[in-house]
Every structure is written in structure tokens, then in C-alpha cells.
Amino acid sequence: MANLPVLQFEEKILETVEQHPVAVIIGETGSGKSTQLSQILHREGYTKSGIIGVTQPRRVAAVSVARRVAQELDVCLGEEVGYAIRFEDRTSERTCIKYLTDGVLLRESLANPELNKYSVIILDEAHERSLNTDILLGLMKRLVTRRALNLKVLITSATLDGDKVSKFFSNCPVMTIPGKLYPVEIFYSHERPKSYLESSLKTALDIHTREPEGDVLIFMTGQDDIEKLVSKLEDRIRSLEEGSCMDAIILPLHGSLPPEMQVRVFSPPPPNCRRIIVATNIAETSLTVDGVVYVIDSGYVKQRQYNPSTAMYSLDVVQISKVQANQRAGRAGRTRPGKCYRLYPSTVYQDEFLDATVPEIQRSSLAGSVLYLKSLDLPDIDILKFDFLDPPSTESLEDALRQLYLIDAIDENGSITKVGRTMAELPLEPSLSRTLMEANEYGCLSQALTVAAMLSAETTLLPNRSKNTEKKRKHNHMDLPDGSGWGDHIQLLQIFEFWHQTNYSIDWCKDNGLQVRGMKFVKDVRRQLAQIMQKIAEGSLDVQTSGRWVESQQSYLKLRKALCKGYANQLAERMLHHNGYRTLGLKPQVVQVHPASVLKADEEGKLPDYVLYHELIATTRPYLRTVCAVDIKWVMPIIDKINKLNIIKLSGGIDRIQEGTEGNVSDMPKEEVVVAGVPDDSESRIQAARERFLARFHFHIPKTSHSGERSIALLSVWRMAKMMEPAVNVCGWTGVLSQLHADKPPKEVTIEVRNVLSFTLGSSVVFPVQVF
């Protein structure tokens, strides 16, 4: 401990902190900043006037660093040194150094915006730029001026953007503390490989046969590639000549691996044996594998990003940033000098890689964050002008406002509502907190709590779906409830109620392929949510899980209705002739229900007309994941609301000029264009669709106007039709145009649209347009 680099800078750090309210610290790996900064300031007496709070982006880090510091100070964990993470507050009145996740600090700041009990706040690992840390950065900037006399803020940053952070905090000082990494030699490939899977394989074999002992860590993008590479490596190494080199163990490492498989990387290899670990970027920051000497870096990462203009997430393989590349290389130099093989040329690193990873705040849906900021009620904060280190796009903020408006969290002027205020109290995404409130009204709060809790843990619930376990799972899963056909939310409810009925049996989880840890987490979340709801309601609510598992259509109905209200921003309408869906909203997207969904089709093989979805994410295709059938009656008022939505009022601006965006419903000249006439009512489904079409858009083609204008008007109608049914194409368009351009235009023309999605039968829908 005595030789930790950070301690050599003690005096300089104290001097800087003394003179400045904010300072940036570039602390390289192994500098000891996480454990020592707090102790240095504690020794100097900064804990006399308040607590030193240190935020971490991850729970395990908060706990393990706190434990370490308690040890070093020789105190009991939870006394002078403590930590606070969700479900676990190990602090006491005596606590003066507190480690906490950034999310917990945000929650605290909701109750006490000035964070008065803290004399020092250290945002550790801020260079990872988690969504929460970025919001904290903005709040800190404001707080240091308001509490200039009694608050010190320290922010850690990466080498490459320390100056940017400093600039953000009015050119505050930047200190660099060297790390304690061993040198890592970097090798670049001459060109980018055609297949980085093959290239990784070859490089790994080269290392294994030629280099002295030391483990190999390979960074891949996802489970699929990892499994492929692992099996190829096993084959090739098995075929190596006996005794020609040491043994090898190949270990996969990724998030959907059950915990007991993940911890295998922490047990050291047997003698004369090399471990080859094939990992996702989980090994970049979250898990540290000891003994790694060689790193193979594919240069890619799978990243989730949100596109506010389509309201859709996508999961893309993208190039890593320089910061990430360096972090990966650093994994080779923890125990002794190492080597890093980059499967890309140095010019790619220099010219193509971004300096730092795009911060999460620019890659996420911001509904939750915007609601949080609105609920802080800071008089000097305007959401669209909130001071972010890297501001999200206006489009993204407006998208968040639209979403919040649809679920009644803000009113048409963009002010937070009473409902919104309550929603912000709940540690859930807005759709779910809105659902809980509505469920409370309908008397199905207990069920809604369960669904919300299940969704918070959903990804960790079901075991990994590799090919061989799949069959086993299918076989065993016969007795898991199926959502009674209503979809995945109801199934999640039923699973939990079933488990409750077994008295939370661990064996039952195992028999049904459910992760025990995940289910316990659900129970915790559910209890926490129930407590908060009780507090909000200031009275006793019925939050008990029903004693006996019974399929209750009545309560499912109420629950689905509550969900529909909560997910007003995430609804989709089925296409006329097939089971594809189109999202409702400003820019409808053609999507499909994820194959893993339990949503059931009717006797004719058709899925429900309307569904709500928990997530819309494009992987190989855009998929709705976790859906629930809803009734058209509940959807109609929401469609109305969507159509009336006015973003200019919502964002609180009145002086902005309305742009005539193409295809924007509210921009259509309503008096001029009317679609009328529904001659063919043979099929009720088409009839219903036409009615909706008519209900939503009133077009009117004026007979007196110039024929050119008529065709423009008709073009608008067509554009609308395209919006309603994006997977269609028009037929005989030129014929329609020439009819309109004739001296005596007909009173009625027909647009015939044909479905172009490959999996349909080429059926067509006719939208007649009457010319008055």
C-alpha cells in the first residue's frame, strides 16, 4: 500500500483540493485512487464537516472498495467506512467515508438536492460515462457554485478527455497520477482480417505454441462468436502433437453465462497449463482476470444504441474507441509485462477509432432521466438547455418529452404533473412506474408490482440458450405457465405467482430452468417497490401476492388495462394481412414480435390487433420483445393523444418556427384534403382499418384547384397511407396521376397498395380517394 503511486501525490492533491472546488484526476489503472483519495482527504480533516462520498458505477466495486478501505483503516465495515447500494445500506451515524453507486447518489439527491451531508463528492470511474454519472456531472456543476464554500468535488477521467472535463468545470485543474501497470507491447496486424474469428484463432494458436506461459484473453463481440471460437480452439488444440506444448483450458466468459460458470475464470490454472479466455467486453472493466499476459483485441464491441427518430434501440457491432483499446491492452500488464495483439492496423486505431466511447447519455432513451431532472424542480434548469458534458441531441430530448406526455408524466406545456412526481420516486423506467400507479386505481397493484419486478430482472432469469440446453429446457418447461395467450407480461406474473405458491422453492426454480439468483432478486425488487408504493399512498395497500395460483382472467384484464396506460408510448398495431406490427407514434416502424414471445395467435393464425411492448430492439431484425395483448378500446384515446401532441409547447418554447417536416401528421393541411368513400366492406378487418385511417386523417382534394396541386395533395394522401402501412407499395400510380391531370378529373380515384413484405401473399388494400 505504501508504494501506491497516488500517495506520492498526497501533498499536491491536498493543495489542489484546498484551492479549488473541483479537480479532475487522471488516475491510471493501479494508481490506487479508488481506495486512497478518500483516505487522504479524511486524514486532512475533510470528514469533520461532512461525509466523503465516493461513487462507483458498479455494485461490486462499491462493496469491495469499501471493504478494502475499512480494512486499511482497521475499522468495522459499516462503521466509519460504509457503503450503500440498492437493497443494502451498510452505513451508520459514524460513517464518514461512504462508497455508493452513482444511482444511489442520484436517489439521495432527489430527497436532498443540495446533498448537504457531503463535504466531498468523488465521482470515481467517471470516464466510463455511465448515464447516471453524466447526470451527476451536470448536477455537480450546478452544485459547486451553490455550495462553493463547503463542497469539494473530484472527478476521475481518462487521459484522452481530461481537458474536456476540466473545460466543463471552468478550467479546473487536472492532475495525472501514473498507474502501476507493467509495459504492454502492442502489435498491429497489417490489414484488417476478413474474419476476425479466424484471425483470433490463428493468433491464439501462435501464442500458445510459441510464447512462454501466461494466460490469453480474447475480446470478441458476443455469445455466438465466443461459442464458435471456443469450439474451434478446442478442436485445434486437441489435434496438436502431444507434448509439443503445454496444456490449455479454453474458457468462455460473457454475461449470460450462469454465475457459477463465470467464476471459473477466478480459479488459477493447474501447473503447466495455459488458460485461453474468450470474453465479451465484460472482461474490459467488470471482471478482472488475473494471470493474463496476452490480449487479443478484435477491435469490435456489441453496443446498444437508441435512435430517437425511430424510437428504436439497436444492437450493433461497432468499432471500439481508443480508450477501450487501451483498456483492453492494459489487461495484459497487470501481473507482469505483457503483449497485446490488435487485429487491425495502427492507422485504423489512429484515424478511425473515436477518442472515447460515445457516452451512454447519447445512446439511450432519456424518458427516465428527463423525468428525474424535471422532478428535481431546480428553478434554474431548463431541460433542453441542461448543462451536460456531452449534451444529447434535441431530437432525443424531444422524444423523451413526447414519451412522458403520452404517459401523463408531464402536461401539454411540459410541466411535471402530480402523477409524474410520484413516478419519479419509483426506481423503475417510466412505463412501469406509470403502470403501477394506474394498477393501484384498478385494484391490481399486487400483480403489477410482480410484473414490474420480474421485468427488472428478466434477462438474468432464463438460463443461456445454447443449443444443447435448449432441448432440455423445452422438455422441462412444459409446466411453466404460458401467459394464457395474453403475452409475456402475464406469463411473468404467472411464473412468480407459481413460485410464490411453492413457498419460493429453490428446487422449483431449478426444475424449470429459472435462475435462482434472478428470482430472489425479483423478490427483493418487489418488496422494495411495495414499500415505496405504501409510503407514497401514506396508507396500507394490498400488495400481497395471492395465496393460491389461479388463472384469473378478471385480474389479467385489469392488469392489461393498467399496462396499456403505462405503455402508451410503446404500442403497436398489427398489419392487415399478416402478423407483422407497426408501432404507433410519430414515425411508425414495421416490426415483428420476437420469436421467444408466448403471445398466442387466434384460430385463423392471427396475432392480436394491438399489443404493447416492453422493448423494441433491432438485432437481425427489429423485434418487439416482451409483448402483451391490449384492447382497441383502450388504445383509441391514446391515438388521439398522439395526434394532438404538440412538441413546441411540450418543450416549453413558443418562439420556435414550426418546420414543415415531411410526413408529419400535424403539418398536413387539414381543410384541403379529405379521403372519403368506403365501397368495399366485405372484410371487417379492412373495414376497421379504413375507419381508423379516416378517423385519423381528414384529407380533402379541392376540385377547383389546379390539377398539379391535386396531384400534390394526392401524394400527401399516399404518404399518409405509407405511414399507416409502411410495408406497402402503390400500384398503377402513373395511371392515377394521369386521371387527375385530365381536363375533367374523375370524382373518385383509387390508390391500390400492395404489400411488399416477402412473407405475405401479395395481397392488396384499396384506399379510394374521393375528389370533391
Next chain:
DNA sequence: GAGCACTGC
């Protein structure tokens, strides 16, 4: 017959 990287309240 197709399939989600990693965190967190």
C-alpha cells in the same frame, strides 16, 4: 425457424 453486449435505482 430464429436468437441480447454491459450496467444500475
